[in-house]
Amino acid sequence: EQKTIVGQFSQDCILPCSFSPGHEAAIHWMRGNRTVHSYYNQGDRLERQDPDYKTRTHLFHQDIPNGNASLKLSNLTVTDEGNYTCYVGTLENSTEVKVMLWVRVSPYYALEYKKRETERTLMCCAFLTYPEPHVSWLRGNASIQETHQEKSSNGVLYSLRSGQNITNTADPYYCHIHHPYKNWTAEWRMKEQLSVVEGGSTVIPCDDSNTTAGTEGFSVVWELHRGAMVSVLAAFHGTFPSPPARARMNQSNFALMLEHLTAQDSGEYLCNISTPQYTKLTVRTLQV
Numbered sequence: 001e002q003k004t005i006v007g008q009f010s011q012d013c014i015l016p017c018s019f020s021p022g023h024e025a026a027i028h029w030m031r032g033n034r035t036v037h038s039y040y041n042q043g044d045r046l047e048r049q050d051p052d053y054k055t056r057t058h059l060f061h062q063d064i065p066n067g068n069a070s071l072k073l074s075n076l077t078v079t080d081e082g083n084y085t086c087y088v089g090t091l092e093n094s095t096e097v098k099v100m101l102w103v104r105v106s107p108y109y110a111l112e113y114k115k116r117e118t119e120r121t122l123m124c125c126a127f128l129t130y131p132e133p134h135v136s137w138l139r140g141n142a143s144i145q146e147t148h149q150e151k152s153s154n155g156v157l158y159s160l161r162s163g164q165n166i167t168n169t170a171d172p173y174y175c176h177i178h179h180p181y182k183n184w185t186a187e188w189r190m191k192e193q194l195s196v197v198e199g200g201s202t203v204i205p206c207d208d209s210n211t212t213a214g215t216e217g218f219s220v221v222w223e224l225h226r227g228a229m230v231s232v233l234a235a236f237h238g239t240f241p242s243p244p245a246r247a248r249m250n251q252s253n254f255a256l257m258l259e260h261l262t263a264q265d266s267g268e269y270l271c272n273i274s275t276p277q278y279t280k281l282t283v284r285t286l287q288v
Contacts, residue, residue, distance in 0.1 A: 002083075002098040007076045009105045009130075015084055017069040017097040022090025027059065027069045030085045037071055039064070052079070069097075078103050078130045078156050104181070105130045105157065111175060111186035111279045113270060115225055120166035121147075122188055124175035128157045131180065135162040138174040186279040193285040201259040203250070206271035207282050217276040220254045222247070225283075226267035233269075261288045 007013030015029070026040035034050040037057040044059065058072040069088050073080065086097040107129040114121050126133045132151075137144045150161040164173060169190040177184045189207070196202045206220065220236040234249040234256060248257045256269060271282045 002100055004100045004102065006102045006104055007073070007080075009076055009078065009103055011076055012072060012074045013076060013101070015071045015073060015086070015099045015101065017071065017086035017088065017095075017099070019067050019069055019088040019090070019095035019097075020093055021065060021067040022092035024091050025064055025069070026089045027064070028087040029057070029071050030087065031082055036073075036084065039069075069095075073101075076103050078105065107133075107179075107182075109177060109184045109186070109279070111188065111281055113188060113225075113281055113283065115268060116228065120169070122164045122166060122173060122175070124162045124164070124177065124186060125160070126177050126179075126184075127159045128154070129159070129179060130157050132158045133160060134178040135160065136176045136178065137162070137164055138176070139168070140171045184277060184279075186281070188281045189283070191282060191284040193287060195287045196261050198262055198288055200261055201257070202261065202286070204256040204258070204269050204271075204284055204286065206254045206256065206273065207280065215275050217274075219272075219274050220249070221272040221274075222249065222256045223270045223272065224265075224267050225270060258286075263288050 003016055005013060005015060019025075028038050029036040031050075035048045036050060036053050037059065038045045038048065039059055049057070056074045058074070060068055060070060060072070069086055071086070081101055081103045084099045084101060086099065088095040105128065108127040110125045112123040112125065114123070124135055126135070135146065135149075137146055144164070146162045147165045148163040152159045162175065164175070166173060166188070173188040175186040194202060194204065206222070218238075222233045222235070224231045224233055233247040236249060236254065240249065240251055249255070250257060254271070254273070256271070258265065266286055266288045269284050269286055273280045
C-alpha cells in the first residue's frame with residue numbers, strides 16, 4: 001500500500017511510517033538508491049545521507065520504541081517531490097512502507113491594465129509557479145499571439161509576464177494560464193462611456209458575473225486611471241472598510257457610487273474582481 005502526502009513549498013511535512021515494535025530497530029528512508037535518513041544502533045547514521053537532505057530530516061526518537069518511524073522533512077522544495085520508501089527491521093520482523101510526496105506551490109496570478117495616451121496594454125502575470133506555465137490569449141473568440149513576454153526564475157520557480165496590446169476596445173480580451181495543477185483565466189472588457197454634469201453624482205456598475213462575496217479569496221478593487229496616475233478608490237477583501245466621503249462601494253453589487261463630481265474626476269474607472277481561479281477587469285470611461 002502506498003500512502004500519498006501533499007506538502008507545501010518551503011514548509012515542513014511528515015512522511016508516515018509505522019511498524020510493529022521490536023528490539024534493535026534499524027530504519028532506512030530511501031528515495032530510489034539515494035539515502036534520505038538512516039538510524040540504527042539507537043542513533044542517527046547520516047554518513048551516507050544524500051547532500052540534498054542534509055540538516056532537513058528528523059526522526060521522532062522518543063516514539064521509535066512505540067513503532068513510529070515517520071520522517072519529518074523540513075523546508076520542502078519541488079525537487080523533493082517523488083516516491084520514498086521506509087525500511088524498518090527489528091530482531092522480530094521487517095516492514096516496508098512506500099510514500100508518494102507531492103509538493104504544492106502557491107503561485108500568484110494577476111492581470112494588469114495600463115493606458116498611456118492612446119495606447120492600452122494588458123499584462124498577464126504568473127509569479128512563483130512550478131513547472132513553467134503556458135499562456136494563451138483570445139480577442140473575442142479568436143486566438144491571438146502575445147505582443148511580448150518576460151521570464152525569470154528563482155531556483156526552480158518561474159515567473160512570467162505576457163503582454164498584449166488592446167487594438168479594439170469593443171472586443172473582450174481573455175488570458176489563460178495553463179498549469180498541470182491549476183488553470184487560471186482573466187478577462188478584460190471596456191463598457192460604454194458615462195457622461196455626468198459637474199456637481200452631479202453617478203453609479204458605475206461592476207460586472208460581478210454572479211460571483212458571491214462569500215467565495216474564498218474573493219476581492220473587489222476600484223481604481224481611477226487618469227493619464228499615468230492610478231488611484232485606488234475603494235476595496236473589498238471580505239469586509240467593507242470605512243470609505244472616503246465621495247466614493248463608496250455598494251455592498252450588494254459592488255457598484256461605485258460617486259458624488260459632487262468635478263472635471264478632475266474624469267478618467268477611466270476600473271473594477272477588478274478576483275478569486276483564486278479568475279480575474280475580471282471592467283473599464284468604463286467617465287466624462288464630467
